[in-house]
Amino acid sequence: MKTLRFILGDQLSRELASLRDIDAGTDVVLMAEVMDEATYVRHHKKKIAFVFSAMRHFATELQDRGYQVDYRRLDDRQYGKSLRATLVQAVKRHRPDRVVVTEPGEWRLLTDMRDWQSACGRPVEIRDDDRFLCARKQFNDWFDAQKQPRMEYFYRQMRRQTGYLMVADKPAGGRWNFDTENRNPLKDNVELPAIKQFRPDAITADVLTLVDERFADHFGELTPFRFAVTRSQALAVLRHFIANALPRFGDYQDAMLQDERFLFHSILSLYLNIGLLTPREVCDRVENAYQSGHVPLNCAEGFIRQIIGWREYVRGIYFHEMPDYADNNYFSAQGKLPVFYWTGETDMNCLHQVISQTRDEAYAHHIQRLMITGNFAMLAGVAPGEIHDWYLRVYADAYEWVELPNTLGMSQFADGGLLGSKPYAAGGNYINKMSNYCQHCRYKVSAKSGPDACPFNYLYWDFLIRNRDQLEHNRRLAFPYKHLARMSEERIAQIHRDSRRFLQSL
Ligand SMILES: Cc1cc2nc3c(=O)[nH]c(=O)nc-3n(C[C@H](O)[C@H](O)[C@H](O)COP(=O)(O)OP(=O)(O)OC[C@H]3O[C@@H](n4cnc5c(N)ncnc54)[C@H](O)[C@@H]3O)c2cc1C
Ligand code: SF4
Structure with a gap:
């Protein structure tokens, strides 16, 4: 046949x-x-x-x-x-x-x-696409049987199913999750590993000419082009990551540093998502590196959780919830995406850094996507469809099954809490703690109001005030809403004035 x-x-x-x-x-x-x-x-x-x-x-x-x-x-x-x-x-x-x-x-x-x-x-x-570790039906059965189908519970089931980092039926080290150890800021004197790069061969050179001619008006820089394009090159990236970056991946997973684009991240998502690597082989090698004493547990666990936890979970959510999922807009946000998302031209240094890097590399790491571009869009009231469209366009690893739940659910809380238990909203303090961007910014991260204040500071409170009906009963937001209840009328009016002035200026 x-x-x-x-x-x-x-x-x-x-x-x-x-x-x-x-x-x-x-x-x-x-x-x-x-x-x-x-x-x-x-x-x-x-x-x-x-x-x-x-x-x-x-x-x-x-x-x-x-x-x-x-x-x-x-x-x-x-x-x-x-x-x-x-x-x-x-x-x-x-x-x-x-x-x-x-x-x-x-x-x-x-x-x-x-x-x-x-x-x-x-x-x-x-x-069926069986390159994933959790079949769609398995995920649907799990999801439908849960009262609270949170990623953490899914992840524990996947750890048991795969046996990764398990000692008999218990998690290695006695804990499922070492996230609390994975939130260190990076000092600029920590030595960073170089990334693995490849020179374009004749096939890639032909493609670069084609793209240059036919897609000249698309976003982003085409060169220098240094991605792996074959399975053997992608395997070399994996080996390079495990040898050089994984041993500190966990410690600095959430850190950001001025002019440093890759830190200790793997830059493997584009190869996994296109099929040049499989999630199982990647996790097998990370587990081996842990078992042989090459990487500490918090790094191996932090990495494996992203793959067998988040990656599989968002795919499950996508197919469980589509097609309606894409229309979610919990906060009824209607704002347009600011033009600087396409140019990088903004005085907010954190956004300038992440967007410029995105334009040059088609890459940003998770915290840059979540806490800089995603956080800002949510605080500024950008319509979820607009920001979804941006993320789907600009990253080399973006396919809707993985991008949409991350954007709509995790970063914009547009699904009302199906994927995450609270919005990832933060003011300038968080960005200042996890990066050195604020040291190079024209805004003052310590100032709360006025034209020189960090816009994240007043936009954060404006967001909470604007969406009080949807959020104040969320127990994980009890602290900021208590703080808000003690705020003076004058302070609240100032927050509104600053936010309006700033948003109108965009
Ligand atoms: C708004 C937003 C949009 C995103 N869009 C995409 C996307 O289009 N495609 C994509 O692959 N990831 C997406 N992510 C998840 C994550 O940011 C990227 O997977 C990661 O930054 C890729 O870089 P890396 O390979 O260096 O990852 P590392 O930090 O080295 O992590 C290791 C691997 O874990 C997996 N992973 C980590 N976090 C997630 C996650 N939240 N969901 C799924 N897989 C994860 C990836 O395969 C990644 O390669 C998005 C996150 C946010 C907040
Ligand atoms: S001061 Fe505010 S806008 Fe500037 S880099 Fe820091 S967080 Fe970003």
């Missing part, structure tokens, strides 16, 4: 479900760079280059292993504008008996894919 196996751009895994039973003698692998996928949101130039280059390398690797690959390049004269059109054309060309695909990571595409059978006139089998 001749099978057409359609592989999407973030499915570059040798063990992919839709490649598993491939017959090199009869089957055809279809891969395509399509305009609709590159532009349905206008992705960062580096992200498009990364995906196209990794796809071309993966196709070459499959061909080298003897498979027949029909690879449609964006600059081929005859290409489908959409995945569906590409499939219809390919079915006409190859006349397969059936089509096999792996389910995509976006609801939009899954809905479309369910209709491909009637579009192409062949049976289309959609296989």
Whole structure:
């Protein structure tokens, strides 16, 4: 039976479900760079280059292993504008008996894919994406059985299921979570590891020219381009991280430093999300590094929790809650995204740092995303859809299954507390504690009001006052609301004046 196996751009895994039973003698692998996928949101130039280059390398690797690959390049004269059109054309060309695909990571595409059978006139089998450690059904069963389906409980179940950092049925070190030890600020005299970089080869150079020509008006700097684009390069990044950064990953997980973009982070999300690495192999190696005494427990635990905990959890939430999840707007926020999210031109140094880095690298680490750009958008009342669109465009690792719950749920609290128990809202004090950004800022982090005061300071209180009905009964916010109750009328009026003046100036 001749099978057409359609592989999407973030499915570059040798063990992919839709490649598993491939017959090199009869089957055809279809891969395509399509305009609709590159532009349905206008992705960062580096992200498009990364995906196209990794796809071309993966196709070459499959061909080298003897498979027949029909690879449609964006600059081929005859290409489908959409995945569906590409499939219809390919079915006409190859006349397969059936089509096999792996389910995509976006609801939009899954809905479309369910209709491909009637579009192409062949049976289309959609296989589960089993590159994750928790199947969608397993997550749904767990979620529906919980009173409070919080990540922490899910994570403990995943620790038991995988056996990572377990001693018999108990967590190593006697605790599930070492987060309290993972909140150290970084001094600027701590030596930081260099990141692993790769020089573009001929395939990547071709892709860079294409992206430069066809996506010139998209956000972001295209060069220098230094991402890994093959599995062996991605494995080198993983080895480099474990040897050089993981031993201090936990300690400085939440820290931020002026002009330092990567710190002790892994920069692995883009490779995991596109399929060049699997979550299991990454965690296996981290566990081995812990067992061999190379990394302390708080670092191994902090890292493994992000992968088997948060990463699997947000995917579960996404598919459990879609399609309605994307429309959540708990605070009814309607504000526009400030223009400086596209230019980085703002006197607020923390935002300038994170946005400039995002433009240059298509990367920011978690606390930069959560507590700088996300926090500001929430405090400023930006509509969740606007900020969701921004995050989906600007990061090389952004796919809706992982980006939407992180943005809408974790960073904007737009789901009203389904994903997090309280909004990640913070004033300048937090940013000053976890970074040295404030030392380089024109605003004064110690000032609470007036034109020179740090805008996070009054916007934080304005946010709590504005959303009092939705938040004051949240027990985790009892302290700030008690503080608010003791605030004078004059102080509250000042907060309103400062916030209005500032927001109108944007
Ligand atoms: C508003 C917002 C949007 C985000 N959008 C994305 C996104 O589009 N794609 C994405 O992969 N991550 C996203 N995250 C999660 C997280 O910020 C990134 O995974 C992380 O910064 C990637 O950098 P790293 O590989 O150096 O991570 P590290 O700090 O080294 O962490 C290790 C790994 O853990 C995983 N991880 C860590 N935190 C999370 C999380 N909250 N959710 C899922 N996986 C996690 C990632 O695979 C990451 O590679 C977002 C977070 C926020 C607050
Ligand atoms: S003073 Fe305020 S705006 Fe400036 S860097 Fe610090 S937190 Fe950001």
